[in-house]
Amino acid sequence: MTSLVVGVAVLLVVVALVVVINVIMRRRGFSIPGKTVVRCSKGHLFTTSWIEGASLKAVRLGPTSRYQRCPVGKHWAIIHPVKDEDLTAEDRQALAEGTAG
Numbered sequence: 001m002t003s004l005v006v007g008v009a010v011l012l013v014v015v016a017l018v019v020v021i022n023v024i025m026r027r028r029g030f031s032i033p034g035k036t037v038v039r040c041s042k043g044h045l046f047t048t049s050w051i052e053g054a055s056l057k058a059v060r061l062g063p064t065s066r067y068q069r070c071p072v073g074k075h076w077a078i079i080h081p082v083k084d085e086d087l088t089a090e091d092r093q094a095l096a097e098g099t100a101g
């Protein structure tokens, strides 16, 4: 029974941490959890679903890094979320045109 209690306790801590990280990311200005603009290591911009602690198609490397396929350059790359306020007019144009994914 002791191991079960420990297991439940660990699970609760993990869940609490995931919630806290999502709230922190949201407060930092990222559209997380949800659809957020990301930039790959080669500078391509595209939008993707980003929920901290619950990525299904990417390798998480931390709160602001993950290894995922870039649909723009059709390559695998480390991507980072971009704050909405940090997007330039050019960035928004590219996203709107779909050339950025």
Ligand SMILES: [Zn+2]
Pocket (backbone or CB within 6 Å): 040, 041, 042, 043, 044, 070, 072, 073, 074, 075, 077
């Ligand atoms: Zn790319």
